[in-house]
Amino acid sequence: MTEPEPQQRPPGTLDAMRRKPDHGETTYRGSGRLDGKTAVITGGDSGIGRAVAIAFAREGADVLISYLSEHDDAADTAKLVEDAGRRAVLISGDLARRAHCQAVIAKAAEEFGRIDVLVNNAAYQMTHETVEEISDAEWQHTFDVNITAMFRLVQAALPHLREGASIINTSSINSDMPRPTLLPYATTKGAIANFTAGLAQMLGDRGIRVNSVAPGPIWTPLIPATMPPEQVEEFGKNTPLGRPGEPAEVAPAYVLLASDEASFISGAMIPVTGGKPIL
Numbered sequence: 001m002t003e004p005e006p007q008q009r010p011p012g013t014l015d016a017m018r019r020k021p022d023h024g025e026t027t028y029r030g031s032g033r034l035d036g037k038t039a040v041i042t043g044g045d046s047g048i049g050r051a052v053a054i055a056f057a058r059e060g061a062d063v064l065i066s067y068l069s070e071h072d073d074a075a076d077t078a079k080l081v082e083d084a085g086r087r088a089v090l091i092s093g094d095l096a097r098r099a100h101c102q103a104v105i106a107k108a109a110e111e112f113g114r115i116d117v118l119v120n121n122a123a124y125q126m127t128h129e130t131v132e133e134i135s136d137a138e139w140q141h142t143f144d145v146n147i148t149a150m151f152r153l154v155q156a157a158l159p160h161l162r163e164g165a166s167i168i169n170t171s172s173i174n175s176d177m178p179r180p181t182l183l184p185y186a187t188t189k190g191a192i193a194n195f196t197a198g199l200a201q202m203l204g205d206r207g208i209r210v211n212s213v214a215p216g217p218i219w220t221p222l223i224p225a226t227m228p229p230e231q232v233e234e235f236g237k238n239t240p241l242g243r244p245g246e247p248a249e250v251a252p253a254y255v256l257l258a259s260d261e262a263s264f265i266s267g268a269m270i271p272v273t274g275g276k277p278i279l
Helices: 047-058 073-081 098-112 137-161 180-206 222-226 231-232 248-260
Strands: 040-043 062-067 088-090 115-120 159-172 207-213 269-272
Touching: 040 047, 040 098, 040 137, 047 062, 047 115, 047 248, 047 269, 062 073, 062 098, 073 088, 088 098, 098 115, 098 137, 115 137, 115 248, 137 159, 137 180, 159 180, 159 231, 159 248, 180 207, 207 248
Parallel strands: 040 062, 040 115, 062 088, 115 159, 159 207, 207 269
Antiparallel strands: none
16 A cells, blocks of 8 residues: 655645655756746746746756745756756745735846846645635635735836746646636636736737746645645546546646747747646
């Protein structure tokens, strides 16, 4: 019998996970697709954010990693970026605060001189069985972290984004197939899909592309930190591929959207769902 995954407090850490996710540490091979670019990645300490940071660095980009308080995980991600020969800049703090969103962008502009790619990836979720148990404070916090922070980060970043820059937002299969027990989270993911589509149209005349990636069930610390044990054990088994995805399996979609190869892709959503359709 497989030993159950230890439950964690949100947002969770890699060190506490029994089964470690694959972020591409030993598998991702770059080919210079992001040579000379600079990137900001929120939630870059672990999960999808770490996988994207590894892939971007191995493709030639310097990376600023924004994270909440998971200092050890963030330091490990920074080392992986530096091992690829690229610069890693760390900044911790709560993206629910407008001032911190502005500080993240100011730090990137100070360190890099410009921003070529903004990856809005940080998110908060929590499982609830009824509407009544969702507090007003949690609802507001989920929106502040998941969607309002995106707006604030984009607004702060625009003066530093040149023609050809790319904004990539992490949406979710929940934007199309909302899981009721993740009601606040799923609602924000629908908002992100619409925010992305609208923003792509607003920024098109500036030559700035805006897209989103919609992951399905991906194995990250957020899962054992925000779902009950029985759901953690069954996580991802209902996909057509019969398993959850690994962060390393999502990162290539971000690489494509960040690269000049995607120069005519804007307003798109790329699903990485293990076979579940997004309409």
